[in-house]
Amino acid sequence: MVTRAPGALGARHLETLRLHGLSDRDILDAVEVISYFNYINRIADALGIDPEPEMQPAYEKWQTSSEPG
Numbered sequence: 001m002v003t004r005a006p007g008a009l010g011a012r013h014l015e016t017l018r019l020h021g022l023s024d025r026d027i028l029d030a031v032e033v034i035s036y037f038n039y040i041n042r043i044a045d046a047l048g049i050d051p052e053p054e055m056q057p058a059y060e061k062w063q064t065s066s067e068p069g
Contacts, residue, residue: 002034 001009017027043049051059 003038
């Protein structure tokens with residue numbers, strides 16, 4: 001949800017993570033890592049940077065699954 005609908009996250013989501021044993025620091029770390037990857041991916045996409053060769057199959061699968069229709 002951090003990637004697709006960050007504004008939809010709320011206290012109940014945080015509480016669920018805490019109930020699964022995550023500390024507030026764990027949650028912060030996860031959100032920072034997820035956000036960083038989102039940021040870097042958007043920069044790479046905007047600059048037309050091709051994925052690394054070992055990531056090509058995953059990239060192609062993602063491209064196919066995210067096509068409309």
